[in-house]
Amino acid sequence: MGERHFDVIVAGGGTAGVIAGLAAAREGAQTLIIEKNRCLGGQFTSGMQGAWVGFSDKLKRCVGGMTWELRNILNEHHGIVDKDPDKDVCYLYDTELAKVVLDELAKNEPNLTVYLNTQIADVLKEGERVTGLTVLSEMRLVNVYGKVVIDCTGDAAVSAKAGAEFAIREEREIQPMTLIGKMAGVDMDKVSQYYKENPPVEDTMMPPAWHDFKSFPGMMHFGLKDELKDAKLPEDKEYLRQWLGIFTSTPNPGEMTINCSGALEADSTKGFETRTEQENFSQKCLYDVAWAMKKYIPGFENSYLTAIASMLGVRESRRVICDYEVKFDDFLNAAEFPDSIGRGAMPAGFHTPEGETMCVYDLEPGRSMTIPYRCMVVKGKENLLVAGRCASYEIEVANCIRCMPQCMVMGEAAGIAAALAVKEQVTVRNVDVKALQEKLLEHGGIL
Numbered sequence: 105m106g107e108r109h110f111d112v113i114v115a116g117g118g119t120a121g122v123i124a125g126l127a128a129a130r131e132g133a134q135t136l137i138i139e140k141n142r143c144l145g146g147q148f149t150s151g152m153q154g155a156w157v158g159f160s161d162k163l164k165r166c167v168g169g170m171t172w173e174l175r176n177i178l179n180e181h182h183g184i185v186d187k188d189p190d191k192d193v194c195y196l197y198d199t200e201l202a203k204v205v206l207d208e209l210a211k212n213e214p215n216l217t218v219y220l221n222t223q224i225a226d227v228l229k230e231g232e233r234v235t236g237l238t239v240l241s242e243m244r245l246v247n248v249y250g251k252v253v254i255d256c257t258g259d260a261a262v263s264a265k266a267g268a269e270f271a272i273r274e275e276r277e278i279q280p281m282t283l284i285g286k287m288a289g290v291d292m293d294k295v296s297q298y299y300k301e302n303p304p305v306e307d308t309m310m311p312p313a314w315h316d317f318k319s320f321p322g323m324m325h326f327g328l329k330d331e332l333k334d335a336k337l338p339e340d341k342e343y344l345r346q347w348l349g350i351f352t353s354t355p356n357p358g359e360m361t362i363n364c365s366g367a368l369e370a371d372s373t374k375g376f377e378t379r380t381e382q383e384n385f386s387q388k389c390l391y392d393v394a395w396a397m398k399k400y401i402p403g404f405e406n407s408y409l410t411a412i413a414s415m416l417g418v419r420e421s422r423r424v425i426c427d428y429e430v431k432f433d434d435f436l437n438a439a440e441f442p443d444s445i446g447r448g449a450m451p452a453g454f455h456t457p458e459g460e461t462m463c464v465y466d467l468e469p470g471r472s473m474t475i476p477y478r479c480m481v482v483k484g485k486e487n488l489l490v491a492g493r494c495a496s497y498e499i500e501v502a503n504c505i506r507c508m509p510q511c512m513v514m515g516e517a518a519g520i521a522a523a524l525a526v527k528e529q530v531t532v533r534n535v536d537v538k539a540l541q542e543k544l545l546e547h548g549g550i551l
């Protein structure tokens with residue numbers, strides 16, 4: 105078996121991981137990103153999200169640094185829909201353009217190596233220290249060694265295999281999965297007119313907090329309760345009446361993204377045939393919702409499903425126990441942590457497990473919660489960080505901290521911290537947090 109050596113290894117080149125890798129490399133660390141998909145970005149690209157939510161506290165921007173830099177690059181390429189860049193909570197972005205932009209950014213970074221289509225197969229350890237990973241590409245296994253490993257796998261696959269403690273809720277409580285799709289050929293004017301004349305009545309699915317997103321740039325609609333009220337549905341589609349669907353426009357004319365509930369009470373970490381069932385069921389839900397939109401929403405008559413994401417959307421699985429677990433109270437109190445690496449202001453909460461709605465807790469406009477560095481430093485490990493959805497937080501905080509801007513903010517901080525740890529020859533726990541914060545601020549971070 106071959107072996108290769110790096111300073112920093114980023115496991116998973118998704119939303120958090122791609123930024124972590126770029127940040128570590130920019131700080132001079134020889135960095136490797138390992139990604140099982142065909143492109144970088146994870147949920148941001150392969151998951152086809154399209155609504156980048158969590159940039160402002162409704163009065164002012166609360167996210168900067170590399171996340172803002174990426175937003176500006178996409179904007180220069182006409183891949184962003186915005187209204188008031190200084191206040192927008194959400195930017196709609198072109199997920200396909202994002203694939204190209206991220207791959208280009210990585211290619212132009214001399215200290216960064218990317219292995220795409222490469223699966224992390226195992227964790228290499230010496231005692232409690234994670235020394236590297238065994239990766240699989242084209243039937244070849246290679247051991248890659250790194251001084252610091254950042255787990256950005258979403259499901260905390262590396263941390264769990266390394267023996268780190270993690271929290272995961274009972275299967276019956278886990279938030280629904282969602283396979284995202286895109287409809288083209290939508291008559292947007294007709295859809296807008298329809299909703300203007302028929303504002304949601306029964307639609308209790310729209311969380312009150314989301315009504316406040318005055319600065320929302322495009323169309324966002326929560327359905328399908330009103331639309332299907334008087335519809336005669338075939339028996340196998342009756343379930344759609346209770347289904348949460350979030351429909352958002354994209355930067356492309358006549359195109360809408362469907363983000364509807366999919367596999368319920370589904371644990372993504374089980375693998376094998378369970379994973380296949382989750383994929384198949386979520387795909388059927390997406391197809392059924394697209395069918396219902398075409399049939400029951402004026403403006404969708406001539407629309408068609410053009411794309412199904414190449415990656416299932418997992419909202420919840422393992423959260424690694426770190427030096428600090430962000431508490432629900434921290435969100436409610438808009439906590440100001442001394443080791444802040446960034447901010448989040450989206451309503452906290454989670455999607456309810458039966459796929460019908462979300463429970464949300466909002467902050468007043470102008471308030472945001474800081475994200476502490478310690479929620480990424482894995483308890484009991486000296487050279488392992490986590491960033492993104494698998495960081496350490498109480499589940500009630502989920503919808504605030506797992507939004508894509510916040511995952512990217514964590515990725516940037518983890519990447520810089522890893523590079524500092526290598527340079528100063530200290531553990532990730534002993535990184536000089538002031539130095540980390542200074543670097544983040546230098547790059548435009550908002551702490």
Ligand SMILES: Cc1cc2nc3c(=O)[nH]c(=O)nc-3n(C[C@H](O)[C@H](O)[C@H](O)COP(=O)(O)OP(=O)(O)OC[C@H]3O[C@@H](n4cnc5c(N)ncnc54)[C@H](O)[C@@H]3O)c2cc1C
Nearest residue numbers: 116118119120140146147157224258282417418492493508
């Ligand atoms: C359905 C859904 C809707 C959402 N809606 C929004 C929204 O509107 N706005 C918003 O801002 N956020 C939204 N989110 C939240 C957000 O998209 C995610 O929480 C965030 O993208 C997670 O980022 P991450 O880096 O932790 O994980 P990911 O982006 O999932 O990245 C993990 C990466 O690790 C890779 N990986 C995993 N295991 C391995 C392995 N063994 N080997 C190699 N690679 C591996 C994966 O392929 C992936 O690329 C939504 C999430 C979901 C699921």
